[in-house]
Amino acid sequence: MKAPSHPLKVAIIGAGAAGLYATTELLRRDACARVDLFDRLPTPGGLVRSGVSPDHAARREVSAVLERMAVASGRFRYFGNVAYGRELTLDDLRRHYHATIFACGAVEDRRLGIPGEDLPGSHAATHFVGWYNAHPDQAERRFDFDCERAAVIGNGNVALDVARMMLLPIDLLRQTDIADHALDALSTSRVREVVILGRRGPAQASFTAPELLELTHLPGVAVEIDGVIPDDVPASLPASQRLRLQILHELRWRRSAPAPRRLILRFQRSAEALLGEDRVVAVRLVENRLVDDGRGGIKAEPGSTVETLEVGLVFRSIGYRASALPRLPFDDSRGVIPNQAGRVQGEDGLVQGLYVTGWIKRGPNGVIGSNRFCARETVDALMADAGSLKARPPMDLHNDLPGSLQRRGIGITDHRGWQQIDRIERERGLASGRPRRRIAARRELLAIAASGPA
Structure with missing residues (x-):
């Protein structure tokens, strides 16, 4: 008797436009897939939040739209203040997820x-x-x-x-x-x-x-x-x-x-x-x-x-320029993780279960919308590999990695915490006649996120 196939469980590293586009594309393509989205900052959005000029705030709406689409699926979770190479290791990801998409972008100048x-x-x-x-x-x-x-x-x-x-x-x-x-x-x-x-x-x-x-x-x-x-x-x-x-x-x-x-x-x-x-x-x-x-x-x-x-x-x-990530191949001359249509390419061939999208994949070029087509190509590759990924389920598939991180004392911002931050920033802005008053201090962001439901 054939063993039941578990729903595809995917981690995405980086909650900027590239990661959000990959999230929504994956959830759309696979009606059972589950996605955990991690970011090193307490807040999602990446350069959509921290790179778009204040007088162009309407352009940030793409991040909010993608986020709402992901949440509406019921198969998405966000975890901020969790950095790959600091709280997250490659072994962690391999033990808990069928696949990982790196969408870390290029943060160095x-x-x-x-x-x-x-x-x-x-x-x-x-x-x-x-x-x-x-x-x-x-x-x-x-x-x-x-x-x-x-x-x-x-x-x-x-x-x-x-x-x-x-x-x-x-x-x-x-x-x-x-x-x-x-x-x-x-x-x-x-x-x-x-x-x-x-x-x-x-x-x-x-x-x-x-x-x-x-x-x-x-x-x-x-x-x-x-x-x-x-x-x-x-x-x-x-x-x-x-x-x-x-x-x-x-x-x-x-x-x-x-x-x-x-x-x-x-x-x-x-x-x-x-x-x-x-x-x-x-x-x-x-x-x-x-x-x-x-x-x-x-x-x-x-x-x-x-x-x-x-x-x-x-x-x-x-x-901009990307930096090498721990235990991942890196092309220093181009500032990207070597890949074939989104599949990570190591010295000995394709690395099973690892994918890239966004600037870490193609280099720092294009506008926000360019990430949609980039993510689509990567998700195409992942979906083509889905059968082989499910055939070799990860060791700790049924154990919750974010729960394990919280037990280690890591202050994680979940989606409710981000909603709390968003609400407070907007309320402070409204009180002073501005669209929002942004909170910059990481400690304050984490304290607000932990203060209660949005």
Whole structure:
């Protein structure tokens, strides 16, 4: 007589967009599957919560929608404040689950590798973004806005976010859910000019057209373009690239009304060094020329023109990078876990029962919605393997891993605890005329989560 098959039990590590998309896709595809979602922070959402700018709060709704879908299934549990490699081990996961999907993302920033990068006043954009979004790991950082000009090195959406947050009028920031400590610090900021530096030309910029278009509507901010924008945009270019160039062309020739603050987009400039003794006082720039990279693309090569730009604050925004995870293979050159369509690839072949999705799978690229298709591919692979996974059930399939962690004294935030945090943040916001007041301290988050049902 054939032994009964147990429902598929899956752990997902990382509760950002990638993990939430994988959760809902798996629950949709398998009507009996059960999913436990773990995150190292007390709150779910990942970069949807801590990376989206406060003035773009509507974009965070995707996280809430996915979360409601998962909870409605009745086969989903969330456990926060549980980190893989700290509270969770690979052996734990293998003993309790048929499969594990790693959706940890890429939380480290890429470095410039230039002299002066570690001077006071030089920061990673990822740290600044986490700071103004009340990320528990960044809440204690300090940023000195006692200068008139700041520079952002990088040409993506995060670079535009960083610049916008320094230039938005404080009255507008008071209407958002920006962290209280960031609101206090920015209210006394002396920054009146932000220069965004891109090493390549306007056509190769990484920011999207909607983010660029938003700059044209910043109250009290004049936008200037320092770079050659073609009068005629080639029809052969992708539509998104043509639209960016058209917007830049209009900005280049538009006469801006006098404004108290300026945003300057400078192209074909690379930072050679950050200058200063006790803190950053300037950035040394080299003007680049654009050449064919031999693969159908364009690369920047340093020219002979060098200049010095006086600044008191510098943010590097040249991308995110993932870190290796304990006992998992890692491609350091690409910053990803090697995989085939989501199946983890080890030195000796595919590793049974281990999968990846999101930035840890494909690298830090795409927007929030890109994770939907990425997760779908990974879940396709897992579902194709479901028969072999069920044929070899884990040793402790019927024992509850989260219960075991709680017995070890680990303060876990479950979904009810997160609802409690969410309710308190919204109530505090309502009392002060804001959408929510974010809680940054991990200890307070855990205390609220444990204080009672939502």
